[in-house]
Amino acid sequence: MGRFHRHDDGTVHAHEHDGTEHTHDEHDGHVHPHDEVPDRDPAELAELIGDHSGYVTGRERIEILEDIYAENDRLAAANRAALDAAGVHAINLMSSPGSGKTTLLARTLAALQGTVRVGVVEGDIETPLDAERLGGLGAQISLLNTGNGFGGECHLDAPMVARALRGLDLDTLDLLLIENVGNLVCPAEFEVGEHRKAMVYSITEGEDKPLKYPVMFRSVGAVVVNKMDLAPYLDFDMDLFRANLTAVNPQATVIEMSARTGDGVQAWLDWVGRPEQG
Amino acid sequence: MHEVSLCRQLAAAVTRATGGRPVETVYLRVGELRQVVPEALEYAWTFVVRGTPLSGSVLELDHVPAVLVCDDCTVSTRLGPELGFRCPACGSARTHLTSGEEFVLTAVDVHDETPSGPSGPLGDDAQRGIPHGALSPS
Numbered sequence: 001m002g003r004f005h006r007h008d009d010g011t012v013h014a015h016e017h018d019g020t021e022h023t024h025d026e027h028d029g030h031v032h033p034h035d036e037v038p039d040r041d042p043a044e045l046a047e048l049i050g051d052h053s054g055y056v057t058g059r060e061r062i063e064i065l066e067d068i069y070a071e072n073d074r075l076a077a078a079n080r081a082a083l084d085a086a087g088v089h090a091i092n093l094m095s096s097p098g099s100g101k102t103t104l105l106a107r108t109l110a111a112l113q114g115t116v117r118v119g120v121v122e123g124d125i126e127t128p129l130d131a132e133r134l135g136g137l138g139a140q141i142s143l144l145n146t147g148n149g150f151g152g153e154c155h156l157d158a159p160m161v162a163r164a165l166r167g168l169d170l171d172t173l174d175l176l177l178i179e180n181v182g183n184l185v186c187p188a189e190f191e192v193g194e195h196r197k198a199m200v201y202s203i204t205e206g207e208d209k210p211l212k213y214p215v216m217f218r219s220v221g222a223v224v225v226n227k228m229d230l231a232p233y234l235d236f237d238m239d240l241f242r243a244n245l246t247a248v249n250p251q252a253t254v255i256e257m258s259a260r261t262g263d264g265v266q267a268w269l270d271w272v273g274r275p276e277q278g
Numbered sequence: 279m280h281e282v283s284l285c286r287q288l289a290a291a292v293t294r295a296t297g298g299r300p301v302e303t304v305y306l307r308v309g310e311l312r313q314v315v316p317e318a319l320e321y322a323w324t325f326v327v328r329g330t331p332l333s334g335s336v337l338e339l340d341h342v343p344a345v346l347v348c349d350d351c352t353v354s355t356r357l358g359p360e361l362g363f364r365c366p367a368c369g370s371a372r373t374h375l376t377s378g379e380e381f382v383l384t385a386v387d388v389h390d391e392t393p394s395g396p397s398g399p400l401g402d403d404a405q406r407g408i409p410h411g412a413l414s415p416s
Contacts, residue, residue, distance in 0.1 A: 058390035059302065064295050068287045068381045153283060185280045185313055215311055215379075218363070247362040250371035 072190055075158035079165060079193025086170035088119070089275050090178060092156075092194035094216065096209075097182030099202040100226040102130045103259040104268070105179060109137035111269055112175070121164040121178040123156040130179065142167035146181060155186035161193055175272070184209070188216040195275060198222040200259075203234060207241040214248040221278035222253040222271050229258035251278060281318040284381065285326040291383050292332060301335040303387040309380040310344040310357070344378025 067073075083090050095101045105120065112118055118139040122131045123146060131143040142164040146153040153160070161178065168176070178194055180187040188197075197220045201209060204227055210217040217223065223245060225238075238256075245252060253271055257264030271277060292304055304323075308314050320337055327333050344357035348365035349372040355365070357378060364371050 059387060060389070061385050061387050062295055063385045064291075064383050066291050066295070066383045068284065068291055068383060071290065072287065154280065155283065157283075186283050189280075189312075190283075213313075214363075215313060246371070247364060250363070 069189065069191075072158045075162055076191035076193040079158055079162055080195070082165060083170065083176065083193060083195075086173065088170050088173045088176050090176040090194045090196075091272065092178045092180060092187075092192055092197045093200065094180040094184075094187040094197065094220070095182055095200035095202075096184045096205060099182070099200045099205065100259045101179055101182070101200045102133055104200055104224065104226065104257070104265075105177060106134055106137065107259055107262060107265050108177065108269065108272065109134060109139045111265065113138040116273075117172060117174045119168045119170070119173040119176045121156070121161060121168075121176065123160070123179055123181045140168050140173065153186075154181055154183045155190050156180050156192050157190040158192050184213040184216045188213075188219045196221045196278070198224065198271070200224045200226050202227040203230060203236040203238075203241075207237050207244055210241070210244040210248045217245060217252070218249045220249070220252060222255060222268075223249075224259075224264075224268055225254060225256045226259050228256050228263065229261050253278065280313065281315060281322040282326060284314065284319065285322045288323075288383060289327055289330070289332055292335075292386055293330070295383070296331070296386055296388050298331045299388040299390065301332045301386055301388050303336055303338055304332075304383065305338045305340065305385040305387075307340045307342055307380045307382045307384055309342045309378040311375070311378040312381050314339075314381075340384070342377050342380050345376045346373050347376050348373050 080090070093101055093105070109118055109120070120131075120134055120139050120141045121144060122134065122141055123144045124130050128143055128145070131141050134141055144156065144160055144164045146156070146160065156178065170176075178192060180192075199216065199220045199222075201223055203225060225241070230236075231238075242254065245254065255264060255267045255271060257268060259265065288304070288306070292301060316339055319339070323335075323337050327335060345354055346357050346363060346365070347354045348368060348370050350370040351365060351368040353365060353367040354376065355367065357363075357375075358366075363373055365373050
């Protein structure tokens with residue numbers, strides 16, 4: 001990526017006449033073969049001999065063709081390589097704010113304590129509150145406040161996670177759970193070096209969310225449908241939600257759960273424990 | 279907020295390519311599924327680049343529609359507003375996108391001397407949306 005080549009021929013030439021009546025068409029009578037010095041026009045000559053009379057000079061088009069995510073993806077690959085070298089499986093957990101990610105993480109840590117060595121990267125814009133909720137459950141926790149030197153980012157990206165990984169002893173871990181910032185848009189766009197992605201969706205959010213945030217719902221291998229304990233009090237239509245999810249991501253594993261009561265948590269643990277499953 | 283993050287990534291890529299030369303116009307190809315609000319992106323750009331050599335530059339967005347191709351019947355369709363990813367021709371769920379997820383920096387106009395006024399008018403080509411043309415093999 002990042003290949004760019006400058007055209008010292010008609011292509012660029014055409015953009016050095018802005019603001020004048022001189023148009024591209026006037027050059028059509030000329031021949032501008034590649035790799036030859038093009039004709040100088042008066043404005044350009046004036047520039048060369050020192051007329052700097054407030055004119056935009058030397059305009060040039062640089063062609064690039066670079067994926068905006070390329071740099072992030074390179075760093076994500078480095079994170080993944082570091083995790084692989086230490087034999088750690090990483091899951092990027094995403095959701096909207098308040099969907100129950102941290103409650104699910106607390107359940108997960110409690111269930112795996114003593115059998116699976118878990119690390120957590122906890123992304124939060126400002127506070128250490130979530131990290132405090134996860135303390136005492138036997139996991140190594142690396143807190144990343146994105147408001148701290150990262151400009152209040154609404155997602156985790158690969159450089160941030162690289163920094164968080166330095167706060168963990170990877171060689172003593174089996175599983176890394178990366179709790180992303182609560183947001184259904186940005187986190188789906190930034191790979192952080194995870195092996196799999198999952199999201200927590202709560203039934204208070206409305207059945208239409210997969211259609212409104214298709215990039216997020218398409219990016220994950222599993223969708224935890226949380227707060228099922230509230231179903232008796234809501235008009236939530238599970239069939240409609242599943243149909244909407246299938247429309248954007250037919251392969252996703254759906255896990256109905258109440259992180260509050262613990263119902264369905266075992267199905268989640270099964271998914272977590274089977275890295276070969278999407 | 280999403281647009282601010284994208285502008286930061288974009289500013290870094292533009293800076294790498296231009297080496298600090300003053301930038302006038304940044305050309306992008308943005309897929310429909312990137313959920314980019316053009317006005318929000320342009321506004322975010324103004325403050326993300328403030329105080330840098332990119333300050334005063336403008337974004338030129340080339341929107342790319344999302345196109346779905348069916349793995350079973352090979353029919354290719356433009357994704358509708360309802361955003362279903364099933365093949366509308368045969369109903370298969372086995373489909374893949376051939377476009378619509380781009381967020382690509384395609385070209386940058388730079389100049390070597392600061393203009394006397396606010397960044398000058400765009401060239402004729404830029405106003406006609408030439409960045410597509412700029413991509414064709416030369």
